[in-house]
Amino acid sequence: MAIVNHVVRTSLLALAAGLAANAQAAVVLDPVMQAIAPGIGVKVSPFATAPGLYGPASVQSMRAVTDGSNRLFVNDTRGVISVTDTAGATPGVYFDIRRQDVGFAQINGQTGLVSSAFHPNFGRDPAMPGYRTFYTIDTTMAAGAPAPTLAGKGPVNHHDVVREWTVADPAAATATITATREVMRLSQPAGDHGPGTIAFNTGAAPGSADYGKLYIGLGDGGGVNDPYDNAQDPRSPFGKILRIDPVDPDGAGPLAYAVPRDNPHVGDPAALGEIWASGLRNPQQFGWDALTGRMYIGDIGQAQLEEVNIGIPGANYGWPLREGTLAKPADKSLSLVTDDPNPGRFTDPIAQYDHDEGSAIGAVQLYRGSLIPELAGQMLVDDIVNGRIFYFTPGDTSGEGGLALLRELRLELDGLPTDMMTLEGTWRVDLRMGVDASGELYLLTKKDGNIYRLTGAVPEPAGWAMMIAGLGLAATMLRRRRTGRGAVPA
Ligand SMILES: [Ca+2]
Ligand SMILES: [Ca+2]
Ligand SMILES: [Ca+2]
Structure with a gap:
């Protein structure tokens, strides 16, 4: 087996891999050869812990509202939205879907109350739509459930449901629900790679085309290498980001939302009008740049590569035929990448x-x-599992293959270098991030609901000996602070 640079070129392997169509296809063993180097350091500070009503809070996202209250709503996939504020108020339970008669079922760690989105007018202008509404996506069992609005290809494992909730008073500390309705129900073929994020483009101004449009990120419906061929199927909602107007156009009838006329596939009978972007494996997290309005999509990879994509209406991000800038074999039993060109x-x-x-x-x-x-x-960006945080300049092309060059963010707690694995005391940090209305950053641990805040930059790194000593020391100090043993300087 010959190895040329970072690729293996072998016709035998190519044939075994079902790659005979392209005799030049080469398996790429190390798609990014350059290691990510350390970059700047920032101070990390414990902020709050989401209340664990049904076991440790499984926090997957945090939403700021722009009503001037500085409130932060924290989404626990176990069924709870809790609320704190930028001053770090002790989080209280805002909403508990398990107390609503909607058939909520958390089947595994990728299901449950997966995401929530507050209407951009929530708590702002009582004369305008959305003043009292927020949206969630949750999972229910399929048996005995209403018929799905949209169905993925393959078997039916469970349903994903987008719901609208109306509250009595958007300023209240807890949600008193006065009305709810199903917006969309999807049947999903497997238990993983389902809903990730639902979100409004909070940078869209009232009256603009994107204002009040709800984006719904859906993975490929589950399994290895998109076994049911959802992501490239323009008639399947899975492996997509959908965009809808969640307002029911007629207040009745089967369709409880509208398809925006400026969606990229409107008028194409071969495609769902709801689809905004396609070819995604598991776009669990996406969001917008508050300044430019540009959308960014993270896509969790299978074999080798984790992606950051710019959100473009109508774009096809390639899954399962591509992973990162490389190709995937058509043979779904193979989890590897090859150097076939885009x-x-x-x-x-x-x-x-x-x-x-x-x-x-x-x-x-x-x-x-x-x-x-x-x-x-x-x-x-962060890696969910090991909790490392990387950063780059959008538009930079100085990295390998003309992509952006990543650096790793260094963390310090109370003047001591640390990292999220050490702070959380686990090999699986289950890290996500959130942002407040001022654009400041928070780290969310889905494992236990701990929330940290990034509060400022730190000077250049200490020596290695100091770093190694500091890793354990910072964690010990944090544990003491949490258990109230030993004063730690603020
Ligand atoms: Ca590598
Ligand atoms: Ca209707
Ligand atoms: Ca891709």
């Missing part, structure tokens, strides 16, 4: 990292806060 119809990521560095991309968060000027305009 045939042109797929949109490549602007940044990627490989599984030498991590294994699943979490947040994609463009920093527009003011506490850390060193990160202004930088895109921050």
Whole structure:
């Protein structure tokens, strides 16, 4: 077996891999050869812990509302939305879907109350739509459930349901629900790679085309290498980001939302009008740059590569035919990548990292806060599993393959270098990120509901000996602080 640079060229392997159509196809063993180097350091500070009503809070996202209250709503997939504020008020339970008669069922760690989105007018202008509404996506069992609005290809494992909730008073500390309705119900073929994020483009101004449009990120419906061929099927909602107007156009009838006329596939009978982007494996987290309005999508990879994509209406990000900037064999039993070129119809990521560095991309968060000027305009991403945080300049092409060059964010707690694995005391941090209305950054641990805040930059790194000593020391100090043993300087 010959090894040329970082690729293995062997016709035997290519044939075994079902790659005979392209005799030149080469398996790429190390898609990104350059290791991610350390970059700037920031201070991390414990902020709050979400209340664990049904076991440790499984926090997957945090939403700021722009009603001037500085409230932060924290989404626990076990069924709870809790609320704190930028001052770090002790989080209280805002909403508990288990107390609503909707058939809620958390089947595994990728299901449950997966995401929530507050209407951009929530708590702002009582004369305008959305003043008292927020939206959630949750999972229910399929047996005995209403018929789905949209169905993925393959068997039926469970349903994903987008719901609208109306509250009595948007300023209240807990949600008193006065009305609810199903907006959309989807049948999903497997238990994983389902809903990730639902969100409004909070940067869209009232009256603009994107204002009040709800984006719904859906993975490929589950399994290895999209076994039911959902992501490339324009009639399947899975492996897509959908965009809908969640307002029921007639207040009755089967369709409880509208398809925006400016969606990219409207008028194409071969495609669902709801589809905004396609060819995604598990776009669990996406969001917008508050300054430019540009959308960024993280896509969790299978074999080798974790992606950051720019959101473009109508774009096809290639899954399961592409992973990162490389190709995937048509043979679904193979989890590997080859160097076949992009045939042109797929949109490549602007940044990627490989599984030498991590294994699943979490947040994609463009920093527009003011506490850390060193990160202004930088895109921050994290690896869900090991909790490492990387950053890059969107548009930079100085990395391998003309993509952006990633650096690793260094963390310090109370003046001591640390990292999220050490702080959380686990090999699986289950890290996500959130942002407040001022653009400041928070770290969310889905494992236990701990929330941290990034509060400023730190000087250049200490020596290695200091770093190694500091890793354990910072964690010990944090544990003491949490258990009230021993004063720790603020
Ligand atoms: Ca590598
Ligand atoms: Ca209707
Ligand atoms: Ca892709």
